[in-house]
Amino acid sequence: MKKSIQLKSKVLARNDEVADGLRRKLTARGIFCLNLIGSPGAGKTTLLEALLPKLRDRLPAAVVEGDVKTDHDMRRIVAVGTPAVQIETGGGCHLNAEQVIASLEQIDLDGLKLLIIENVGNLICPVSYQLGEHQRMIILSIAEGDDKPLKYPSAFTSSDMVVITKTDLSPYVDASVAEMKANALLVNPNLTVFDVAAKTGDGLEAICDHLITLHGDLKQG
Amino acid sequence: MKKSIQLKSKVLARNDEVADGLRRKLTARGIFCLNLIGSPGAGKTTLLEALLPKLRDRLPAAVVEGDVKTDHDMRRIVAVGTPAVQIETGGGCHLNAEQVIASLEQIDLDGLKLLIIENVGNLICPVSYQLGEHQRMIILSIAEGDDKPLKYPSAFTSSDMVVITKTDLSPYVDASVAEMKANALLVNPNLTVFDVAAKTGDGLEAICDHLITLHGDLKQG
Numbered sequence: 372m373k374k375s376i377q378l379k380s381k382v383l384a385r386n387d388e389v390a391d392g393l394r395r396k397l398t399a400r401g402i403f404c405l406n407l408i409g410s411p412g413a414g415k416t417t418l419l420e421a422l423l424p425k426l427r428d429r430l431p432a433a434v435v436e437g438d439v440k441t442d443h444d445m446r447r448i449v450a451v452g453t454p455a456v457q458i459e460t461g462g463g464c465h466l467n468a469e470q471v472i473a474s475l476e477q478i479d480l481d482g483l484k485l486l487i488i489e490n491v492g493n494l495i496c497p498v499s500y501q502l503g504e505h506q507r508m509i510i511l512s513i514a515e516g517d518d519k520p521l522k523y524p525s526a527f528t529s530s531d532m533v534v535i536t537k538t539d540l541s542p543y544v545d546a547s548v549a550e551m552k553a554n555a556l557l558v559n560p561n562l563t564v565f566d567v568a569a570k571t572g573d574g575l576e577a578i579c580d581h582l583i584t585l586h587g588d589l590k591q592g
Numbered sequence: 593m594k595k596s597i598q599l600k601s602k603v604l605a606r607n608d609e610v611a612d613g614l615r616r617k618l619t620a621r622g623i624f625c626l627n628l629i630g631s632p633g634a635g636k637t638t639l640l641e642a643l644l645p646k647l648r649d650r651l652p653a654a655v656v657e658g659d660v661k662t663d664h665d666m667r668r669i670v671a672v673g674t675p676a677v678q679i680e681t682g683g684g685c686h687l688n689a690e691q692v693i694a695s696l697e698q699i700d701l702d703g704l705k706l707l708i709i710e711n712v713g714n715l716i717c718p719v720s721y722q723l724g725e726h727q728r729m730i731i732l733s734i735a736e737g738d739d740k741p742l743k744y745p746s747a748f749t750s751s752d753m754v755v756i757t758k759t760d761l762s763p764y765v766d767a768s769v770a771e772m773k774a775n776a777l778l779v780n781p782n783l784t785v786f787d788v789a790a791k792t793g794d795g796l797e798a799i800c801d802h803l804i805t806l807h808g809d810l811k812q813g
């Protein structure tokens with residue numbers, strides 16, 4: 372067991388180094404990088420489908436899609452007019468920095484201002500792996516129940532933003548958006564919390580504005 | 593990397609051995625054991641809250657609750673009158689057989705006919721770890737989207753049953769229960785598929801009947 376833990380921390384330290392290199396490279400090019408983490412079905416791809424067309428003229432983006440299997444999500448992103456590349460992990464429960472770097476060979480970074488990495492659907496394992504991101508965003512659907520920040524705290528303590536999705540379902544589920552927000556902030560008071568209904572468009576503009584501000588800070592920083 | 597893979601397969605082989613021992617012990621006592629796997633917020637605990645009172649007189653049960661953090665789920669199960677014990681993994685992304693065996697020291701197995709292990713909310717990592725179960729049940733909420741069996745196939749190929757939950761939400765989401773069923777059966781044609789709305793009680797009786805049949809088969813087998 373000790374051997375296994377030592378090996379794991381070595382793997383993580385090596386991944387951190389690779390991620391740091393990628394982050395520096397992206398910063399130098401003026402590209403803000405976001406790592407999206409959430410459960411299967413939290414609404415990560417649906418959020419991007421709604422968000423990306425609104426950002427097109429202000430913050431040109433590309434997306435790296437991580438999935439255990441299928442390239443469905445990459446196709447959905449391309450269909451809304453944003454360049455995307457798919458990583459199929461074939462069983463792997465998270466992305467790592469090497470995979471992201473390899474995938475970027477298929478994307479033209481010229482003129483990009485935003486790189487979004489949609490991690491594998493998993494609220495636990497992706498937390499330990501830096502991918503070169505400047506910030507992390509947790510995606511959490513109201514249908515998952517408002518106690519989830521308390522039950523999966525490390526995703527929230529290691530992140531900068533939370534987006535509560537599918538708020539149009541809140542009349543039909545035993546969960547409150549206000550309670551979910553309060554629980555997220557209880558775990559990490561520094562989180563910036565948004566709520567959206569991608570279906571109606573409610574809340575999307577606030578996220579766009581925030582991403583544009585973060586990109587501006589990156590260039591000044 | 594090769595060293596890491598060898599170490600992992602050694603860990604898995606050892607876990608399989610321990611799980612086999614537990615399965616034999618439970619079989620000898622006439623206890624049918626079920627391993628529940630699903631994403632965070634799939635509705636695993638809510639399904640149990642609805643199911644357990646219906647089973648009480650026919651199939652006395654106990655529950656092992658696995659969570660990264662909190663004992664909320666154990667408390668919810670005890671509140672509906674079923675003995676339960678909590679395993680907090682403190683970051684671990686799945687349960688293992690040793691943890692289950694240790695937790696059973698806190699449960700009186702006399703008179704039990706059903707042991708349900710609710711795994712950590714994760715549709716990927718728990719798949720590789722046998723827990724002594726006779727069968728596996730995947731819990732999948734309709735709010736997660738009907739493509740999930742295609743995107744997380746190993747959970748479905750390694751399982752015996754699927755329960756599609758929260759079907760009362762289907763009028764409000766872009767996902768179809770029929771399509772979700774079809775996708776699950778495409779990945780594994782041997783699955784027994786149920787759909788339920790724990791909120792209204794629809795579909796619960798069919799699961800009760802099936803579990804009673806499975807327990808009967810165990811005694812005859």
